[in-house]
Amino acid sequence: MKSFDAFISLFTCVTVFASLLSQNFPIENPSLHRPRDPLRPAFLASRSYLWERTCRPLCPSILSLNLESFSAAFQLMTLLEIKIVKRKLFLWFFRSFDYLCGKLPRVGIFRPLRSEFLAFIRLEQQSLSGTVLLHRQSIGPCAPGSMTQRAGMHQNNHQPWPVFWVRSDTARLVGRSFLWRDESDHWCREDAYSSPVRVRPRDDRLFAQTFVRQPLFLEGAWTSIVSKWGLGNNYYHWMMDCLTRLRVREALPEPTRILIPRKSLGFVGETLDMLGLASLAESPVASALQPERYYFCSPTAMTGAWNPYGFNWLREKFAPFCQTAVDGKAVFLTRRNAARIPSCLPEIEDIFTRYGFMIVDCAALSVREQMRIASGAPAIAGLHGAAMTNLLWAQPGTPVIEIFSPHWLNGVYEQIALHFNLNYQSYIMNHVNDMTHLNNWCQSTKLRSF
Numbered sequence: 001m002k003s004f005d006a007f008i009s010l011f012t013c014v015t016v017f018a019s020l021l022s023q024n025f026p027i028e029n030p031s032l033h034r035p036r037d038p039l040r041p042a043f044l045a046s047r048s049y050l051w052e053r054t055c056r057p058l059c060p061s062i063l064s065l066n067l068e069s070f071s072a073a074f075q076l077m078t079l080l081e082i083k084i085v086k087r088k089l090f091l092w093f094f095r096s097f098d099y100l101c102g103k104l105p106r107v108g109i110f111r112p113l114r115s116e117f118l119a120f121i122r123l124e125q126q127s128l129s130g131t132v133l134l135h136r137q138s139i140g141p142c143a144p145g146s147m148t149q150r151a152g153m154h155q156n157n158h159q160p161w162p163v164f165w166v167r168s169d170t171a172r173l174v175g176r177s178f179l180w181r182d183e184s185d186h187w188c189r190e191d192a193y194s195s196p197v198r199v200r201p202r203d204d205r206l207f208a209q210t211f212v213r214q215p216l217f218l219e220g221a222w223t224s225i226v227s228k229w230g231l232g233n234n235y236y237h238w239m240m241d242c243l244t245r246l247r248v249r250e251a252l253p254e255p256t257r258i259l260i261p262r263k264s265l266g267f268v269g270e271t272l273d274m275l276g277l278a279s280l281a282e283s284p285v286a287s288a289l290q291p292e293r294y295y296f297c298s299p300t301a302m303t304g305a306w307n308p309y310g311f312n313w314l315r316e317k318f319a320p321f322c323q324t325a326v327d328g329k330a331v332f333l334t335r336r337n338a339a340r341i342p343s344c345l346p347e348i349e350d351i352f353t354r355y356g357f358m359i360v361d362c363a364a365l366s367v368r369e370q371m372r373i374a375s376g377a378p379a380i381a382g383l384h385g386a387a388m389t390n391l392l393w394a395q396p397g398t399p400v401i402e403i404f405s406p407h408w409l410n411g412v413y414e415q416i417a418l419h420f421n422l423n424y425q426s427y428i429m430n431h432v433n434d435m436t437h438l439n440n441w442c443q444s445t446k447l448r449s450f
Contacts, residue, residue: 096197101210106185109214113196116189117182119166119296130166130296137161140306141418147402147426148411155411158302163309165248171294172215175208177228178259178289180296185212190298193229204228208287217286222291223249224259229303232264234361235386236412241303243271244310248297256295257282275317283324285307304412311419316394320374321368322393329358330445333374333382333390336361340385340405342429348403351435352381355442362387379445388413396421399445401438404428 101112122128140156142148148155170183179196182189187196196209223245228233230242242260249256260268262283272278301307332352335341342348349359357379362370374380375389379399382388388402391413400422402413408431417424427437 035312075439086138091102098209109211109213111185112210113181113187114185116192116196117186118189119180119298120162120190123164128166130164131251132133132162132164133248134163134309135160137301137306137309140308143144146411147404147414149408151411155304155415156306158305161299161301161305163248163300165252165295165296165297167350168294168296169292171291171296172212173205173224173259173289173291173294174212174215174287176226176231176262177204178224178226179209179228180294188296189425191227191296193227193299193303196228202394212288215290216284216286218284218289218291220291221254221256221293221295222259223251223252223256223295223297225297226261227299229260232261232268235265235267236389237303237386238264238268239389239392240301240307240310241299243275244300244307244313245297246275246277247300247310247313249295252295252297255274258278259283259289262388263343267367274321274367274430304410306415306419308344310418311392311416315420318371318393321371323372323395324375326376326378326395326398328373328376328378330356331360331377331381332357333380333385333387334359334361335383335385335387336363338363338385340383340408342383342403342405344429345383347435348383348429349439351438355446357381357442360387362390363400381441384408384410384413389416389429391416391420391422394420394422397423399423399425399441401427402423403438406430 076132090165098112101110102114104110104112106112119128119130120132123130123132136159139159140148142156149303168180168182171181172181172183177192180191182188189195225242225245227241229237229333232238232242244391245257258272258277258281259281260272260281261419264283269278272281300310330352332349334345334349353359360373365373370387370390371393375393375395377394378399380391380394381401382403384402386402391400394400394417400417402424406411411430414424414426425441427441
């Protein structure tokens with residue numbers, strides 16, 4: 001029995017390692033990786049992060065395995081959560097399938113993805129009509145010891161990242177993310193955030209990008225704000241990766257209808273209604289779409305990255321729904337029925353309750369209520385998660401503390417806080433009994449603010 005467990009552990013470790021390496025499958029056309037490629041630095045930075053944070057730590061453990069000691073494999077297996085292992089195995093299978101299909105000839109509805117194309121390069125070559133709105137944004141803050149620096153994802157510097165729109169009359173939009181393909185089944189690199197590989201198994205159906213049926217024809221002018229990061233199931237990604245593309249839409253030469261995710265949560269319809277665009281939004285039920293005139297509005301930044309262009313537009317558009325001054329209670333943004341919830345959450349909530357903070361579960365509130373509460377709060381604390389997106393509405397100078405698990409660091413909300421001049425701190429909960437820092441922060445915040 002022990003030998004069997006050891007064998008399964010060893011197999012799992014090797015498979016997970018292979019699934020991570022599958023990030024480097026040569027599914028992209030090397031001829032397009034030219035020095036002037038505007039997305040290449042961001043792509044290399046994200047791939048470097050994947051290696052440093054995931055592959056490299058596994059190497060010593062895997063290489064230390066040998067036939068005489070399977071116990072090492074069993075111990076390594078206990079360090080990996082079953083859910084993560086299952087996810088990696090599925091990803092390995094899906095990515096391998098997509099890669100192998102891409103090497104086969106196209107026949108009938110069998111139309112796997114080929115190499116990529118850069119819409120920005122085609123615009124510069126004048127093979128597509130359009131306009132560049134912004135060639136690059138500034139580099140964001142990344143002070144030593146900051147959460148952005150500690151997370152190591154280069155979230156302050158995914159530049160250059162051009163912001164532009166182009167028109168195509170031959171575009172086909174395929175799968176859940178409406179991935180833009182040309183007539184030769186080349187995929188748009190900007191639309192896929194530099195890579196079409198799956199981030200999660202649920203990103204698309206297994207055969208969605210392989211067997212493509214006759215597309216549904218859409219009359220008139222259309223644009224899409226859907227992507228693999230913006231599928232309508234996460235508040236942050238909807239705000240930053242989807243809605244910000246509507247700023248590009250404002251520069252289009254004619255009004256367009258808007259493609260939105262087919263299955264989405266309530267905040268999708270509510271925010272579009274707040275922007276006065278709900279009547280223009282549609283989500284056709286078809287595996288492939290062919291708009292008569294397709295206007296591609298580029299993402300305004302790499303997901304999770306420094307994006308003043310998007311930050312400012314969101315704050316301006318939703319300003320009518322926010323308070324203009326501090327006029328409420330300090331809030332603690334909690335998480336319920338979600339991932340990354342610390343086991344000591346009741347103790348954390350108890351600390352903030354004692355200092356007069358209102359415990360708020362944003363998942364149970366409308367977007368209007370979230371904006372009103374965050375914009376009027378004299379102080380904001382919260383667990384790392386999508387609810388912290390509401391820092392977009394906070395008043396300048398608001399004290400903020402974001403609580404992290406040591407296994408999940410991310411500087412995305414620090415970027416928002418620093419852009420709007422919030423008094424931001426991050427705290428990594430290394431030990432469930434270590435509440436001293438939270439007590440001290442609450443005490444100092446109470447003396448300063450309320």
